Amino acid sequence: MMRRLWQTVTAVVLVWTAGTVTQTGSLRFPELEGVTQSQVSEVVDAIAAANSGQPAQDLEQMAESLLDSAGGDRTQLLQQLLIYRTRNPGNESAMSNALLLSYYKFSLSEMREALVSLLDTDDAAVRSGTIELLTSIDSANGTQPELSHYAEILDRHEQPPLGLIRYLYSLSPIDGVTLTARRYMVHEEADAALQSALALESARVDTDSGEVRVTPVTRDQIRRLSQHAAWWIRLYAAIHLRDQPELGSGDSLTRLRSDSHPLIRETLAEADSGKSPR
């Protein structure tokens, strides 16, 4: 079932059009086709009610109607379900949403794809909920997150998508920078940068004690990385300096604090404010 809606949106919203998420501010748009959050809410609430001992409605039919509302577009439906999930915390809502996701048998790959598209939203609740869900999916069954799942997604972006890069680096800075450098730099250039990164990785931790080591090597590598032309390389240095400022020199830190790239400035501002890396 398709719906035609006139809506005035005053908050920042995510509008789904032809498989692409567009962030908008306050706007008025004439024809939004597809599933709405209130439709999702109706089904999720019905599932929650059924699991709370209230008379069950025909949940399967409701779920199918929801898919119809999305015009059969599973990607759109999935994204709306995930947005709903991030905006409506609480056990009943979360678990009922999970039942609905399970009903549609979304693959992990579909889930990742949909979640990644939400990582760049300005809606803090959606963003943090998305990261939480993505982390949970990526480390399901106690496995270490496997970042190679995201290579394909990166391949589809001309420029590194900030939200995804932020997420990948939060899981593993070295794996994140490796994946990004391989995708967005020429081979030799990537090799050189990653060589510095690997040198830093091996120099900064004493393998016997596990303690952080500050050596001329770490300072030198941090300096090199922090001056690199590619922001995703400088971001790698910034993350290390955020977590262990003693690894680098004051110059490196000062330079990165006023870096031209917002993600780098944001990373070091987190350290200054004591906020979590996310």
Added chain:
Amino acid sequence: LDAETPYFSGDATISAKLRKDMTRRTCSMLTILLLATLVVSGARAVTPGEATDLIVTDRDPGSGEMSIQYDRACSATDHHIEFGLLEDVAGGSYSGQLCAIGASGAHAGFNPGSGSYFFLVVGNDAVGTEGSYGTSVIAGTHAERPQDLSDPACVFTQDLSQRCDVPSVELIAYRPQSESYGGPFLRRAIPDDQEVTPGVGIRVNGDDDNGNGNADSDDTNVPGENDLIEITLSASMPMAPEGLEYVLTRIGGDARVWNAMTKGQQIIGAASSAVLSFAGGPLTVWVEKPDIGNSQLQLAVQRTRDSSILASDEISLFAFRSIVIALGGEDQVAGDPPLDPGNQGTFEIAIDLYELGYDVHMYDEDVVSSDGSGVAYNEVVSAVRDRSVESIAIYGYSHGAGSTNDLAIRLDNNRASIGSFSIDFTGYVDAIDNSSDIDIFTETQLPQSTAYHANYYENPGCGLFSLCGGPIAGADFDLDVNTTPWGAGLTHFTVDDAPNVTMGLMNQLMMQVTP
């Protein structure tokens, strides 16, 4: 009578009937001078204090009747005389009473009979409560004289708890910070009747809250410290009356007392007692346990002259040897009180256990990754490695139950590197596997190495849109609540709040794990 004998070296209102050959002057000289009367305002509900400075002012040689004077007991509206045979003075037994001698501070015509007697004046409220008989050396220590329980003439019940001439003192201990006050457990005072038995639980402070590589018990200033117990101390009179002092004493054990949550200045440690002043108001101190075992703290009103204790309050301290981890369902954020009252049974149980003196840590289940790692795991490891904890209890609801299993697996697998411990209790309420936030499958595993597992679940028949727990092979307690009269209608979202479930789980945990 010899005023220097031990019995009379005290300060009680005591005198003796004189032999007939003694003169009035001698009588006065033999009078025992007592501690200065301490008078406090009548603002609080007080009971009579001690009548003092009793002297015999006259004696009729013919009749043997005596006239006496005394300083009235504070808060007394009447007084009576207790007397006994002189040979019974050491045993503190009385043979008679003279009732209702008033409150003028003088009485004439007292005659206990022929022979030698001791006597003393006791204040009362003219209703049924009497005050102090004074103190003396009894069995080698200064203590209150025994009251007259026979009450042959006038019946009184002694009550010294709010006596008007001695300040009252109070220690109030608080439950441990977990992990900080309000985060999530609120600051809660331990009820008076639990301060000594079972006592106040406190974590052995061997962890490293300031991350400086030393056990916190070896540091004197620990930013981030959260293992000390708060105690407030107060006295009804800010300034101790002359001749008295407020003394905090450690009785046994290794407890240390500091002036700050982060330690700071040591009040009790190398020294086992300290004289305190309440001139600036009630005091707050922080107690640390460097090692396992028990200790006791006593706040006392002591007489400076002989260290006799006139009033006191005590708390007993014991080191936690167990830890309880409570894991809510998906997106259930731990709060005290629960953020969704009536709908977060996991946290209701946790708060009850906390109030019963357990070292409880309650979390949203997301603190346990699907590999068992995370904040809850780190807390348990620290408890075992650094805080001498040896017994672990873990329970959870829905995804929190799935995480209970994940946590138990990781703990058991890493046992060799963690130290010696046992998982003495695990509990599931409608367990759902928690491989990810969107996992909906029933948890079926018995937590690894658990010594006792309780499993409550509902399973009316799981369909496409139903969440169901299930039986756990090997569980010590395995109940499908839908098969019970009280739980027939319970569902996934209601089973965790059912009183039979919350009480049942808590009781089983308490049977298996002590604080």
